[in-house]
Amino acid sequence: MNIEKESKILFIGDSVTDVGRDYQSYPGSFDSLGNGYVALISQALTAIYPGHLLKVMNKGINGNRVTDLAERWQTDVLDLQPDYVSILIGINDVWRFFDQPFQHPTDLVSLNLFEETYQQLIDQTKAKVKGIFLLSPFMFETNLEDLMFKQLKQYQAVVKMLAEKNELQFIDLQVVVDKYLDKQSSYILSGDRVHPNQNGHFLIANALLKEMGFEFGK
16 A cells, blocks of 8 residues: 555545535545545545545535636645645536637636646645645547547646656546446446546546555455
């Protein structure tokens, strides 16, 4: 297990991380974890590594983009003094280009703004934690010519570049999803190409647990 005992692990992101969590519940309590991959990770760590006493916190919020994370980073991350931080953001930064074109949005997150803001979050955090996991945003999509998917690829590349530049752990969830879609339909994992169902959340949770050095057969 690569996570030190008695550590606090904070997961932050958008609706893929949120998944119905109770915002009013105490951080780390059952209701605060939501019903997605964060809860699954907490359950696995609690059941299989009882001696590690690991606290898992969920700070995902539906609809968030990297600029939204920046606005709440102090209160929702730094003030909680986590030992490890997992960041999954980017799908909404891209989606807004495609779901609101006729509304002429003026607050779109360009690729440059995405990179600059993301780097600022890393700069504020890196020296204060034991580790940061950068997770690639992803889609359950096999059509490489899909316009939204093509744009998402650029944002995924930025996350990977930032991980390498800052010497942080990078988890390519798109690769994990793609391997599954080589064998089964996307409808097994998601109903809208973006939000995982319970199968999809287990796939994500398993990828993160592997990165943490988790062993089911321990």
